[in-house]
Every structure is written in structure tokens, then in C-alpha cells.
Amino acid sequence: MLLTVTDLADPRLTDYRDLTDVALRVRTEEPAGLYMAESTNVITRALEAGHRPRSLLTAPRWLDDLAPVLERATGAGDGGEVPVFVAEEAVLREIVGFRLHRGAIAAMHRPVPLPLDEVLAPADRPAPRRVAVLEDIVDHTNVGAIVRSAAALGVDAVLVTPSCADPLYRRAVRVSMGTIFQVPWTRLTSWPHGPGGVDALRAAGFTVAAASLSERSVPLDDVAADPPERLAIVLGSEGHGLKPATLRAVDLEVVIPMSGGVDSLNVAASSAVLFWSTRVR
Numbered sequence: 001m002l003l004t005v006t007d008l009a010d011p012r013l014t015d016y017r018d019l020t021d022v023a024l025r026v027r028t029e030e031p032a033g034l035y036m037a038e039s040t041n042v043i044t045r046a047l048e049a050g051h052r053p054r055s056l057l058t059a060p061r062w063l064d065d066l067a068p069v070l071e072r073a074t075g076a077g078d079g080g081e082v083p084v085f086v087a088e089e090a091v092l093r094e095i096v097g098f099r100l101h102r103g104a105i106a107a108m109h110r111p112v113p114l115p116l117d118e119v120l121a122p123a124d125r126p127a128p129r130r131v132a133v134l135e136d137i138v139d140h141t142n143v144g145a146i147v148r149s150a151a152a153l154g155v156d157a158v159l160v161t162p163s164c165a166d167p168l169y170r171r172a173v174r175v176s177m178g179t180i181f182q183v184p185w186t187r188l189t190s191w192p193h194g195p196g197g198v199d200a201l202r203a204a205g206f207t208v209a210a211a212s213l214s215e216r217s218v219p220l221d222d223v224a225a226d227p228p229e230r231l232a233i234v235l236g237s238e239g240h241g242l243k244p245a246t247l248r249a250v251d252l253e254v255v256i257p258m259s260g261g262v263d264s265l266n267v268a269a270s271s272a273v274l275f276w277s278t279r280v281r
Helices: 011-016 022-028 040-048 060-075 089-096 116-120 140-152 170-175 198-203 220-225 244-249 267-277
Strands: 002-004 034-038 053-058 084-086 104-109 130-134 157-160 185-187 207-211 231-235 252-255
Touching: 011 034, 011 053, 011 084, 011 089, 011 104, 034 040, 034 170, 040 053, 040 060, 040 104, 053 060, 053 089, 060 084, 060 104, 116 157, 116 185, 116 198, 130 140, 130 267, 140 157, 140 170, 140 267, 198 207, 198 244, 207 244, 220 252, 220 267, 231 267
Parallel strands: 002 084, 053 084, 130 157, 130 231, 157 185, 207 231, 207 252
Antiparallel strands: 034 104, 053 104
């Protein structure tokens, strides 16, 4: 259902306003059961994962290219056709707050979070052998990049701590290239202790390894030479690293050997090295 819009105050466009206001979007999207999928590829991956669109917004020049996506999105609606709002690019830019280069943006129904037990012991797929835990990582770009590396390098599931950035925030979804829809993930209710903490991973059969710089840290080469059957890799926040309580709770600490006087990498780059080195062979 194509609907031309020209009025910036059109109430039907509420989902698309203030997309660059991170604090506002974080406060409003999850309670509203909403997330934003930006670009044709990301929308397609969301639909392939069974997610349902609320509406789409695009410019006239993208309609021909979007035809297969729009047809699929319309069919994926709940109770009728999904509205596809069409606005000239100048109007579209005023609505969303930036120039949309990637064809379209969609307001999607946010899926119900998976229970932790279902992530760690799924009934419909093999049990995960590699899990990434993102502790309090606040940059959405880093979250998206880590998820993309996880999807590419054999990580079976991603867990995010209560204070970690939202993996379904628009920038995180875009940077992940929609791979957040193919990697099972959930938000833990507690960390590092409690029902969703390190003990829960250990009870599920995981060796829990923290990426850290300390005297206790084992070189990554040693872990990669004889990796545990089931391994959970914990990655810490960009500024302070992992919490002392987390380091006390884990089974081991692991460090990536460095040269050139460099002591650490960006957390997203580190995740790719760790995932590749400890992948199931």
C-alpha cells in the first residue's frame, strides 16, 4: 500500500522521527516493541528471519529496486497490507534527520527476546559450542561489528549484559549488516552473578574466558592450540574493560599477543581475532 507523504507533521510517521537522537530512541523503541531496519539488504534479512514490518519509508527513485522487498514486506504484515510511505528525498531527510542512502528504512515489530535456556540448549538446532558475552559495551557500532564477526566466524550465540547497548538499535543493526537476525541472542537479566551469570554458563558446560590484560592472562595461542569443547568469550566495555567481579568469576583470562608497542585493540577488532582463533575446526 503506497502512501505519498508531504507533511512533516504527519502522525503516521512518528516511528521515523528523531532517528539520530540516540538517548530518545533507546528510551522509546524497546518499550514500544519497535526497531528500525535501514537498507534494502537489512530489511530483506529481517524478513527472512520472520520479523514483521509495521511500515516502510522510502523515496520515489527507489521504488523499482525495492519492488521485491516491498512485495515480500506487504505479505509479511499482520492483518493487512503494510503501509509504504513515499516521500521526496528532501522531505525524507527532514523526517529521519539524515540522508538515506540505502533505499529504504522500515519500522519493524521487535521480536520477543529468547529465554537464556533456549539460547544455550535449543530444541531446534545443535547446542552452541561458541558463545560471545558482551559486557556493558556502550557503542552501537562496536556491538554491530562484534555481531557481524560472530556470524562470520562461527560463534553460535551472543549474550548481552543488562547495561550493554541494544543490538537492535538502528546503527548496530546496520553495522551488523542484519546478521543480528541470524545469530541467536538474548539479554541477560543479571551479570556476572545470578541466574544469568557466569555460573549459568558454567552449568551449561561452558568454559568461561575473559579477554583481559592481566598477569593471570593466558596467551591466546595457548587456548587456540587446545580449545575447550564449549567456550564462552567475555568482552568488556570500551573504557574500563571487564568488571573486577567478572574477572574473579571466570575460569580463565586470555590475552591476544601484541607487538609494535601496542597493548590492546578496539573491542570489535579483538572479538574477530578471538572468534577466529578459537573457532570450532
